[in-house]
Amino acid sequence: MSSDFYQLIAIVVYMVAMLFIGWYAYRKTTNLNDYMLGGRSLGPAVTALSAGAADMSGWLLMGLPGAIYAVGLTEAWIAIGLTVGAYLNWLFVAPRLRVYTQVSSDSITIPSYLESRLKDKSRLLRIASGVIILVFFTFYVSSGMVAGGKFFMSSFGLDYHSGMLIVSAVVVAYTLFGGFLAVSYTDFVQGLTMFFALLLVPIIGLTLTGGFAETAASIREVNPDMLSLVKGATVAGVISSVAWGLGYFGQPHIIVRFMAIKSVKETKSARRIGIGWMALSLFGAIATALVGIAYYQQNAAELVDEETVFIALGQIIFHPFIAGIMLAAVLAAIMSTISSQLIVTSSALIEDLYKAIIKSDATDKRYVFLGRMAVLIVSLVAMALAWPNNESILKLVSFAWAGFGGAFGPIILLSLYWRKLTATGALWGMVAGAITVGIWGTVDALSDALYEIVPGFLICLAVTYFVSLMTYRPNAEIDKEFYDALVLLKKEK
Template sequence: MRGDTLQIFISMIVYMAVVIGIGLYFAKRANESSENFFLGGRSLGPLVTAMSAEASDMSGWLLMGLPGVAYWYGLSDAAWTAIGLAAGTYLNWLFVAKRLHDYSVIAGDSITLPDFFSNRFKEKNKVIMTISAVFILVFFTVYASSCFVTVGKLFSTLFGFKYQVMMVSGAIFVLIYTFLGGFLAETASDTLQAFVMIIALVTILIIGTSVAGGTSVVVENAKSIPGFFEFFGIASPALGADGTQIAVNGVPQFNAAGKYGLYTILSTLAWGLGYFGMPQVLLRFMAIRDANELKTSRRIAVVWVIISLGAAVAIGIIGRSLFPTELTTYSASESIFIVLSSNLLPAMLAGFVMAGILAATISSSDSYLLIAASAFSKNIYQHLIKKDATDDQVMKISRIILLVISVIGIVIALDETSVIFTIVSFAWAGFGATFGPITIFSLFWKRTTREGAIAGMLSGGIAVFVWKLLLKPMGGLFGVYELLPAFIISCIFIYVVSKMTAEPSAEIQEEFEMVKNK
């Protein structure tokens, strides 16, 4: 290992040691009860709530996936995605956060999202809870695999180690960390990682722009590529028979620009709809110590998101200017942040910046694993399989499920040609369509019925699979991002089935009014 590479490695090891230290610090308190392990005893302050929500949400795709899209296709696809996400973040904090916090307390002091949905509709047979838990297990397993891919790509690109070995090692590290500290360790480290992520992004943005010769040079280079620097066009790299981009005399070749019309823009903006159904974000709303502090959290979260997303998109554009032929496949393009960091920064500083990718990955994967484990242990095991389960038994089962999910995620992530952005987009659509509509209807429409909730969740979740696997490959109108049609389908089912079934009980309606008037 070269001297500079060794320095980068040491910096990252130090960072990982700090994260493990956080897990150990919170281990005792986290293991006092399942409520502490899964929700931290509703003790989060506004800064931790905001920063941990955004760090757990963005994951490695913010530093690898999104810059990779900008490097490969240019401005439009990445920018419209970022705009949709920023808008979704703001609206979710503005309308959903306080209402969900208050409702989760009133509805049986719910500590998981499936708990809330089930308690909201006063279930006895726990159908909604079971459906919620199953979808959470499925989509978070996919999500966790995307994080493992990120770690594998990071270390294999940096140090030349075998991708699969690094991916499995990263997965084991995340698993051990999540085992130790639960939700409190997760949120504390996520706050630290959110700061690391935004500092890393801004650092590379500023230095990269300077080295490239300034903003005007970067923009001119981008404009010289057909469709690359347009909001209503998209670049199309010219690929050879082996699937890599063709370069002539050191100049990457592109086909004629493609069109990026209104239909495609709406499809991309639909990313913002996903926020209304993201368990890792919604859980933070439930966990804050005082709902009145959510306004402060919203401001922090929105500022963080706008800066981070903007920097990530810009880094992809800068990367194409500085290293035009370095990354010749879509999958490889997701390493542009790593290439910039390792080439432009002193080794120790590059190690710190590279820790930003680890930060993003760890902050997300621990959330995904923990929420998936809680979905099974609390909502399926304790409520359906063993109703008299003790708190210790629930904790033991949750750790077994953590291990199982990790193993499945590792299997999914074994393919080193996996594209992080693609994996994340599918899981994001799954959560957005399954939980987004029912979250909104449950909080804001008193007439929503249990039957409508079940119909909406099933139709939304199934529609994501059907659209993604069967309809989207047909192209044309079916080429839209699966979240948009699936979200609409779920809303229709909730409304129609609720109207066709009997009104909610007086108890349910009274609870709704209590929350509404709070």
């Protein structure tokens, strides 16, 4: 039997397993809270790995190894920034957001939390939040579909569009029916698959390249600066890379996991599991790229697309069926992020836009149906954006990541730690941050000089702070919730 047959069997088994999890979650989903937030029932391991898998996307197994393969360790500053940012997010945001969203009207989305936390009667804050989520997540979902098309093209020689449609169909199916629980359970399985694959490929790959010393020597033959974190790097470049960590505070598809965990006490265990998983996975992705550089140098071969180095090494190193499981890890990375983003985008459309604009007394069953239709509509728009295959995965991801980090990051932090934040301040800051990222990120001269998340985050923070100071008026209800959240936080720790 051909190697493609074994690999295809592994992929089919993986996809059937994901659909089965979707069916299982569908049977446990009875209302809108279940569909959007899983009934706040996630344990620490599922929370940690689902947050990590949702975070990393195809970038972890394709975008990052591709960047390291092309340039060297100077691209690893992104991984360093992300690890620090993720740790701080778990430490400072997770416990407070869990209790505050419960205290403040039992909010199930970030826009509904901000509206309730700031007692915004105009609904403008909720609508603006929903629109920003809708716009940037459509780009984000598109990046995953691009990765899916590239995956099938490089792995099976399949046409890019056919591959994109296969990945999209499966992930949309289990997300559409199973909702948040399906997304979280599949992300947990996908996180484990990615973790073991990213450790196995570079470890086994080292035996082909002659060990550490031989591998390093081969890399230096390609470019002696490739193993340096600083040679060839600029101060602005390092700041731009490390600044990726700022994005964590404003990523709806990640911080929604903090809202869904069973209790504050379990955030500590989840943090340890999540950061351990993340650090080792990022190390594995970087090591995979370095082993790939050495292997192709030693064999005088050329890799056509740097972003497929993990896939190529997996096919070289392992038996075709095991290589198929490695390929499933790539699919896991791609699909976990698409599904997480789709469910948050669906919640933005239904919970934060439809409910805010159209006063409706529809049943929960009706809202769940509308949520599923929202998943389908966003998927179709994202597919249209991904169809030309003219953007790199990293470029699409970086733009969307900056959009959320710049628009939401400072506001989430201030909402949890500063009692005097106002709805007007949050609204103006959010819009200022989103516009800054949108303009900066589309002007090549600006985005090449400094990653757009830096100006977006700083402008959002400054505008939010100063407008809040000017518009602050004491509010007994806000003060009570702020102190109630602190009391509950202390009680549950």
